[in-house]
Amino acid sequence: MNDQSRISGLTRMSGISALHEGYMPGFGNDFETEALPGALPEGRNSPQKCAYGLYGEQLSGTAFTAPSHQNERTWCYRIRPSVKHTGRFRRIDMPYWKSAPHVLEDVTSLGQYRWDPVPHSQETLTWLTGMRTMTTAGDVYTQAGMASHIYLVTASMEDAYFYSADSELLVVPQDGQLRFCTELGVIEIAVGEIVILPRGLVYRVEVIDGPARGFVCENYGQKFALPGRGPIGANCMANRRDFKVPVAAFEDRDADSTVTVKWQGQFHETRIGHSPLDVVAWHGNYAPVKYDLNTYCPVGAILFDHPDPSIFTVLTAPSGVEGTANIDFVLFRDRWMVAENTFRPPWYHKNVMSELMGNIYGQYDAKPKGFVPGGMSLHNMMLPHGPDKDAFEGASNADLKPGKLENTMSFMFETRFPQHLTEFAAKEAPLQDDYIDCWNGLKKHFNGTPEGM
Numbered sequence: 001m002n003d004q005s006r007i008s009g010l011t012r013m014s015g016i017s018a019l020h021e022g023y024m025p026g027f028g029n030d031f032e033t034e035a036l037p038g039a040l041p042e043g044r045n046s047p048q049k050c051a052y053g054l055y056g057e058q059l060s061g062t063a064f065t066a067p068s069h070q071n072e073r074t075w076c077y078r079i080r081p082s083v084k085h086t087g088r089f090r091r092i093d094m095p096y097w098k099s100a101p102h103v104l105e106d107v108t109s110l111g112q113y114r115w116d117p118v119p120h121s122q123e124t125l126t127w128l129t130g131m132r133t134m135t136t137a138g139d140v141y142t143q144a145g146m147a148s149h150i151y152l153v154t155a156s157m158e159d160a161y162f163y164s165a166d167s168e169l170l171v172v173p174q175d176g177q178l179r180f181c182t183e184l185g186v187i188e189i190a191v192g193e194i195v196i197l198p199r200g201l202v203y204r205v206e207v208i209d210g211p212a213r214g215f216v217c218e219n220y221g222q223k224f225a226l227p228g229r230g231p232i233g234a235n236c237m238a239n240r241r242d243f244k245v246p247v248a249a250f251e252d253r254d255a256d257s258t259v260t261v262k263w264q265g266q267f268h269e270t271r272i273g274h275s276p277l278d279v280v281a282w283h284g285n286y287a288p289v290k291y292d293l294n295t296y297c298p299v300g301a302i303l304f305d306h307p308d309p310s311i312f313t314v315l316t317a318p319s320g321v322e323g324t325a326n327i328d329f330v331l332f333r334d335r336w337m338v339a340e341n342t343f344r345p346p347w348y349h350k351n352v353m354s355e356l357m358g359n360i361y362g363q364y365d366a367k368p369k370g371f372v373p374g375g376m377s378l379h380n381m382m383l384p385h386g387p388d389k390d391a392f393e394g395a396s397n398a399d400l401k402p403g404k405l406e407n408t409m410s411f412m413f414e415t416r417f418p419q420h421l422t423e424f425a426a427k428e429a430p431l432q433d434d435y436i437d438c439w440n441g442l443k444k445h446f447n448g449t450p451e452g453m
C-alpha cells in the first residue's frame with residue numbers, strides 16, 4: 001500500500017490508486033477528478049487521442065435532451081470502453097430480489113404491517129445474494145415506482161461486479177460498514193450515512209465490518225433530488241455541501257470476473273477477464289454520492305402543532321405529477337419538541353401515499369415499543385395508522401416542557417404507489433402478527449361532555 005491507495009484515512013482495496021484523497025463536496029454539481037495527472041482532457045470532452053491511451057466515454061443519466069437543470073451525464077476516461085466489460089449474457093436466478101409489478105394471489109398487502117429485524121445470516125451472502133425484497137410498487141418496465149429491500153451481507157464480492165439498469169439505489173445501513181468500489185471512485189459508509197448508486201454505474205461491494213444489514217430503496221423512476229425549500233429559504237434540511245462524491249480511483253487488474261446486470265427485473269451475467277473499475281479520470285454531474293444523516297438540519301414548528309412529515313424530506317424523486325413524489329426519503333432524527341398545547345407525536349392519519357418505515361436506531365415517538373432498530377413497518381395507501389395506545393396516553397398527558405428526542409433515527413420511503421408484499425415479507429421475514437393490537441387499548445373517551453373523560 002502506498003499513499004495513493006488510501007482514502008479517508010481508511011485503507012483501500014489493493015490495486016486501486018488515486019492521486020486525490022477522499023471526497024468532493026456537493027450534490028449534482030459539475031465535478032472533475034483524475035487519478036493520474038493530465039488524464040482529464042482540458043476544455044473538451046473527446047480529443048482525437050486521450051492521454052495515457054485512455055478511451056473517452058459518456059455515461060448518460062438523463063435523456064440527452066432533458067432540461068439543463070435536470071440534465072446529468074459524466075465523461076469517463078477509461079482503460080477500456082464499457083463495451084469490453086460485457087459479453088454474451090446468461091440469465092441467472094436471484095430469487096430474493098423482486099421487481100414490480102409483483103402482485104401475488106395469496107399475499108394480502110392491505111393491512112398495517114410491522115416486522116422485527118430480519119436476523120443476520122450464517123450463510124455467505126453478498127450484496128446480490130443477500131438482497132431481500134420486502135415490497136414492490138409501480139412498474140419497472142415503465143420506469144415508475146420502487147422496491148424496498150433489506151440487505152444481509154456477510155461477504156465481499158470478489159472479482160464480481162454489478163450494475164442496475166433498472167434503478168438507482170438509495171442505501172441506508174443499519175448495522176456494519178460497507179465499501180462501494182465504483183467506476184467513479186470508492187465510497188465507504190457506516191450507520192448514520194446513506195449512499196446513492198446511480199442507474200448504470202458498475203460497482204463491487206466489500207464488507208469493512210460485518211455482518212452488514214440495512215435498507216435499500218430501489219428507485220425505478222426519475223433520480224433523487226433535493227426538495228425545494230420554499231419559504232424556508234436557502235438553508236436547513238439537507239445542504240448540498242454535506243453530500244460527498246468520491247475522487248477518481250481505478251483498477252488495472254486482469255482476473256476472471258463476472259459482471260451481473262439487473263435489467264427489466266431479470267438478472268444476467270457476463271464473464272470478462274479484467275476489472276471494469278478502470279476509469280482513471282472523469283468529469284460531470286452523474287455520480288455516486290454519500291451523505292451523513294447527522295448533518296441533516298431538521299426544521300419544525302416552534303409554537304404549536306407540527307407540520308406534515310414532508311418537512312423532514314432529505315431527498316425526493318419526482319414522479320412527473322408536481323408535488324406527488326415517486327419516492328420521498330424522510331428522516332426522523334433527534335430533535336427538540338417545543339410545541340405548546342399540542343399533541344406532539346405523529347397524529348392519526350390516512351395517506352394517499354404509502355409509507356414504508358425503517359428504524360436505524362433508538363425509539364420512534366409514535367411507537368415506543370415494537371418498532372425496533374432493524375425493524376420495518378408498512379402503512380399502505382389509505383390505511384389508517386398513528387400512535388399506539390401508550391404513545392397516545394403518554395403524549396396526551398405529558399407536561400409540555402421543551403423536551404429532546406435523543407438517540408433516535410428512523411426513516412420513511414413514501415411513494416405515491418401502493419406497495420405489494422413479497423413472499424419473503426409475508427412468509428419468511430419476522431412479521432409481527434400482533435402489530436394491529438397496538439391500537440387495541442385506545443378507549444372511547446367521548447361521553448357527551450366537552451372535557452371528555
Ligand SMILES: O=C(O)Cc1cc(O)ccc1O
Pocket residue numbers: 308309345346347349351355366379385386412
Ligand atoms: O406514520 C408515521 O409515523 C410518519 C408520520 C409522521 C408524522 O409526524 C406525520 C405523518 C406521518 O405519516
Ligand SMILES: [Fe+2]
Pocket residue numbers: 346349351355379385
Ligand atoms: Fe404515517
